[in-house]
Structure formats: structure tokens, C-alpha cells
Amino acid sequence: MNVTQIKHMTFAVRDVDASLAAYKRLLGVPESVQVKEFSKSRNRAAVFDLGGVEFQITQSMDPDGRFASWIAQRGHEGLHHICYAVDDIEVALAEAQANGATLKECSACKVTGSHIHPEGWVAFLQDEVSGTEIEFMQVYKEGEGGDRPQGV
Numbered sequence: 277m278n279v280t281q282i283k284h285m286t287f288a289v290r291d292v293d294a295s296l297a298a299y300k301r302l303l304g305v306p307e308s309v310q311v312k313e314f315s316k317s318r319n320r321a322a323v324f325d326l327g328g329v330e331f332q333i334t335q336s337m338d339p340d341g342r343f344a345s346w347i348a349q350r351g352h353e354g355l356h357h358i359c360y361a362v363d364d365i366e367v368a369l370a371e372a373q374a375n376g377a378t379l380k381e382c383s384a385c386k387v388t389g390s391h392i393h394p395e396g397w398v399a400f401l402q403d404e405v406s407g408t409e410i411e412f413m414q415v416y417k418e419g420e421g422g423d424r425p426q427g428v
């Protein structure tokens with residue numbers, strides 16, 4: 277497979293407002309960046325570019341939500357997953373699975389394996405590297421594309 281880019285990094289936090297304020301105070305994230313609510317995936321998130329990488333700072337709206345339970349398991353906030361852009365998601369998934377990886381259900385869409393998201397086809401692995409989940413994305417080219425709004 278060929279990883280071409282870090283598409284985004286998603287951090288699990290307890291308080292997205294406090295976290296975003298710290299990014300603004302310490303890392304120069306613009307004041308205009310706002311927290312948004314994603315009702316489908318039941319998250320509140322701030323999404324912004326920092327150093328050429330998209331950061332998604334995400335708080336579950338429910339105590340048993342995806343990010344809340346991740347924090348509860350580990351006892352701290354942190355880097356939940358990195359989304360790696362690949363040339364061909366089917367090749368990436370086949371290669372990872374041939375090397376022992378297991379696919380994981382997308383918690384927002386309840387789909388396992390490659391499926392449509394707003395920016396590209398995505399899939400998640402059960403497997404982690406350095407304690408961080410792996411997401412693959414084959415970013416849509418001109419004319420390709422998802423037709424469905426989606427939270428982070």
C-alpha cells in the first residue's frame with residue numbers, strides 16, 4: 277500500500293471547549309474556529325488545520341460514546357486515531373488483512389470495511405499502532421464522491 281498523506285488526526289477529549297481554547301492559546305489556532313455538534317455520530321468537535329494536517333478534537337455527547345469510553349478505558353485524553361490517505365483503499369485493506377489486520381465497524385455508519393464518507397471512501401482497523409487506531413481514506417477525485425452528510 278502507499279500512504280500518501282495524513283488526512284486527519286482525531287483526539288478524544290473530555291471537554292472540547294476547554295481543549296479548543298488551549299489550541300487557540302498555545303498553538304495559534306484562529307479565534308474563528310468553532311465547536312460543532314454532529315448529531316448522527318453524537319459528538320461535539322472542533323475541526324481545524326494545524327501545520328498542514330486536519331485536527332479533529334472530539335468529545336462524545338453521551339457517557340458511553342465512542343470517545344468517552346476510549347478515555348474511560350485509558351484514563352486520559354489522547355490521540356484516538358490517525359486517518360491515513362491511501363491511493364487505493366481496497367489494496368490497502370487487502371494488504372493489511374493479509375498481514376493479520378481485522379476490520380472494525382465505523383461507529384457512525386455501522387459499516388465494516390470501505391464505505392462512503394463526505395471526503396472519500398474510509399475503513400477502520402481493529403489493530404492499533406502505538407496505541408492509536410488506524411483509519412484509511414481513499415480521497416475522492418474530481419467526479420467521484422459521497423452524497424451523504426456525515427459527522428466525524
Ligand SMILES: [Zn+2]
Pocket residue numbers: 382383384385386387391392393398
Ligand atoms: Zn463511516
